[in-house]
Amino acid sequence: xxxxxxxxxIHGGQYIPETLMNAVIxxxxxxxxxxxxxxxxxxxxxxxxxxxxxxxxxxxADKMTADLGGAKIYLKREDLNHTGSHKINNVLxxxxxxxxMGKTRLIAETGAGQHGVATATAAALLGMECxxxxxxxxxxxQALNVYRMxxxxxxxxxxxxxxxxxxxxxxxxxxxWTTRISDTHYCLGSVMGPHPFPTIVRDFQAxxxxxxxxxxxEAEGRLPDAVIACVGGGSNAIGSFYHYxxxxxxxxxxxxxxxxxxxxxxxxxxxNTGRLGIFHGMKSYFCQDEYGQIAPVYSISAGLDYPGxxxxxxxxxxxxxAEYVPVTDxxxxxxxxxxxxxxxxxxxxxxxxxxxxxxxxxPTMDKDKIIIITISGRGDKDCAAIARYRGxxxxx
Amino acid sequence: MSDIRTAFMNGKAFxxxxxxxxxxxxxxxxxxxxAAENGADLIELGIPFSDPTAEGPVIQGANIRALAGGVxxxxxxxxxxxxxxxxxxxxxxxxxxxxxxxxxxxxxxxxCCEAGVGGIILPDLPFEEKDEFSAVARQYGVDLIxxxxxxxxxxxxxxxxxxxxxxxxxxxxxxxxxxxxxTTDLHGIIKVIRENTNVPCAVGFGISKPEQAAEMxxxxxxxxxxxxxxxxxxxxxxxxxxxxxxxxxxxxxxxRKS
Numbered sequence: 215x216x217x218x219x220x221x222x223x224i225h226g227g228q229y230i231p232e233t234l235m236n237a238v239i240x241x242x243x244x245x246x247x248x249x250x251x252x253x254x255x256x257x258x259x260x261x262x263x264x265x266x267x268x269x270x271x272x273x274x275a276d277k278m279t280a281d282l283g284g285a286k287i288y289l290k291r292e293d294l295n296h297t298g299s300h301k302i303n304n305v306l307x308x309x310x311x312x313x314x315m316g317k318t319r320l321i322a323e324t325g326a327g328q329h330g331v332a333t334a335t336a337a338a339l340l341g342m343e344c345x346x347x348x349x350x351x352x353x354x355x356q357a358l359n360v361y362r363m364x365x366x367x368x369x370x371x372x373x374x375x376x377x378x379x380x381x382x383x384x385x386x387x388x389x390x391w392t393t394r395i396s397d398t399h400y401c402l403g404s405v406m407g408p409h410p411f412p413t414i415v416r417d418f419q420a421x422x423x424x425x426x427x428x429x430x431x432e433a434e435g436r437l438p439d440a441v442i443a444c445v446g447g448g449s450n451a452i453g454s455f456y457h458y459x460x461x462x463x464x465x466x467x468x469x470x471x472x473x474x475x476x477x478x479x480x481x482x483x484x485x486n487t488g489r490l491g492i493f494h495g496m497k498s499y500f501c502q503d504e505y506g507q508i509a510p511v512y513s514i515s516a517g518l519d520y521p522g523x524x525x526x527x528x529x530x531x532x533x534x535x536a537e538y539v540p541v542t543d544x545x546x547x548x549x550x551x552x553x554x555x556x557x558x559x560x561x562x563x564x565x566x567x568x569x570x571x572x573x574x575x576x577p578t579m580d581k582d583k584i585i586i587i588t589i590s591g592r593g594d595k596d597c598a599a600i601a602r603y604r605g606x607x608x609x610x
Numbered sequence: 611m612s613d614i615r616t617a618f619m620n621g622k623a624f625x626x627x628x629x630x631x632x633x634x635x636x637x638x639x640x641x642x643x644x645a646a647e648n649g650a651d652l653i654e655l656g657i658p659f660s661d662p663t664a665e666g667p668v669i670q671g672a673n674i675r676a677l678a679g680g681v682x683x684x685x686x687x688x689x690x691x692x693x694x695x696x697x698x699x700x701x702x703x704x705x706x707x708x709x710x711x712x713x714x715x716x717x718x719x720x721x722c723c724e725a726g727v728g729g730i731i732l733p734d735l736p737f738e739e740k741d742e743f744s745a746v747a748r749q750y751g752v753d754l755i756x757x758x759x760x761x762x763x764x765x766x767x768x769x770x771x772x773x774x775x776x777x778x779x780x781x782x783x784x785x786x787x788x789x790x791x792x793t794t795d796l797h798g799i800i801k802v803i804r805e806n807t808n809v810p811c812a813v814g815f816g817i818s819k820p821e822q823a824a825e826m827x828x829x830x831x832x833x834x835x836x837x838x839x840x841x842x843x844x845x846x847x848x849x850x851x852x853x854x855x856x857x858x859x860x861x862x863x864x865x866r867k868s
Binding site: 228233506 | 741765780
């Protein structure tokens with residue numbers, strides 16, 4: 215008889231050291247209590263609205279629509295949130311939950327630095343200690359965010375092991391959590407890891423589609439034909455998809471980082487190139503070799519540079535409810551520049567992967583169709599790296 | 611049932627951990643034989659994993675060196691088959707769930723059975739997930755070794771009741787690695803284990819000195835040592851076998867009568 219919890223089809227579960235089991239059980243029971251607690255929900259809504267700036271805009275991108283000549287395009291502007299990305303939605307929820315649980319210290323992993331910045335921000339606001347693990351390679355790619363985290367009072371620990379990127383930051387945060395559980399909450403930034411994290415993070419990110427659904431009904435009187443978001447671990451994507459899952463006519467499209475292409479080894483497109491495995495607390499799809507060694511993945515985007523994908527995405531893929539498409543570095547950089555010039559919106563390089571796919575899809579659709587693209591974050595942090603990609607060396 | 615029980619019939623057990631292929635399998639062969647000849651009662655053979663999330667820096671280093679040297683699960687099974695011609699003490703594997711899952715759990719357990727590996731330790735497979743492998747492991751006579759941690763508290767009895775082979779008691783919070791002091795209430799944990807099973811239990815994580823090993827084995831049925839041995843491999847590389855042999859002898863002498 216299986217006692218396993220937190221399954222999405224065959225995916226999910228709790229594949230973690232025994233040392234952490236009581237911690238995740240405690241977290242699950244606290245979450246089950248507070249998710250239905252009116253006082254908790256009032257406090258969280260107040261933080262989201264009056265601190266993070268929600269609801270975020272659903273912006274009608276007329277110039278882009280006219281230029282592409284097909285479906286009408288809306289942008290869900292998570293880049294306008296305080297701290298500049300969707301990460302704050304989840305972090306405020308988890309930090310508030312941790313505080314209610316009596317924890318005084320938050321630890322987090324970060325790739326692009328957006329989740330680290332959001333966690334450092336919430337820790338500053340709620341008066342908690344904060345330690346962020348970040349791959350050393352990413353501390354170079356995203357130096358500005360390292361400075362922001364330190365400015366906010368967090369310790370940033372560069373992780374040198376493995377590929378020194380997001381996966382190694384997750385491993386190190388898990389190791390740190392096993393050394394110090396009683397006062398510490400691991401504020402996981404994506405819909406991954408052991409149960410209950412994929413569910414908790416999804417629920418806190420579901421605000422994106424709860425708002426966009428109401429906003430599009432208000433603006434157009436109907437649901438969109440497609441919702442497009444980028445997928446690394448998959449938190450902004452699951453948040454963007456969640457309230458449309460029962461509406462089967464709405465296409466849900468996740469854009470994976472293909473790096474230099476899915477026919478190369480320099481890719482992070484997990485659903486497209488990975489296979490079923492068990493890692494970082496979950497069963498899901500992972501980029502790995504024939505012996506199950508996790509592959510050293512690559513993407514220009516530090517936030518999508520992860521060899522796995524959240525278990526609910528793996529499930530939505532299995533049942534055919536969502537599609538996962540690869541987008542290369544080149545396509546993403548082109549989209550980064552395109553959205554900047556066309557709409558005056560500089561998207562995060564992660565979000566640019568979703569824009570890039572929309573640029574291919576929209577012209578193939580009729581003008582009475584509607585696409586919503588989630589702009590998960592703003593691109594200031596990426597400007598220096600993109601300039602370098604284009605052969606221009608600028609100082610941040 | 612596996613042969614693991616016999617490891618606990620020679621006084622308190624001393625259990626060294628060695629990563630296969632660090633820095634190559636030829637060295638591992640020499641080190642395993644040196645450990646066996648010097649009194650090791652059971653040997654934990656590590657199958658390296660790219661991302662060993664329960665390990666501290668020392669064993670992470672061994673995993674990296676082994677994988678860089680080109681070792682694979684297949685090469686390790688072939689190596690153990692060869693080792694079994696003269697090494698007769700019980701052997702168990704220690705690796706991560708994905709290594710077994712990716713190889714195919716039935717194929718993995720079948721090869722364990724063929725190579726005479728009596729158990730497997732998977733630090734990322736807690737009680738709630740053991741059904742992932744337990745049926746097929748049982749079918750091939752491979753014990754799934756349970757771990758109990760300082761934070762297990764109300765879970766100790768539940769885990770002990772279904773334990774097989776031996777119970778691996780994690781001495782301290784955190785990852786593997788040497789510690790100057792172990793402060794967990796191991797007596798309390800072991801008392802609950804004894805009330806719920808007659809499967810032997812051994813303590814690991816943080817043990818590097820004979821006195822520590824004697825103290826841990828004194829409370830339980832044995833002591834497990836990893837990082838201190840890997841340190842010798844890190845230092846002496848291909849020449850590590852005699853140093854490991856000497857270390858194992860000092861540890862076994864310390865635990866034997868404790």
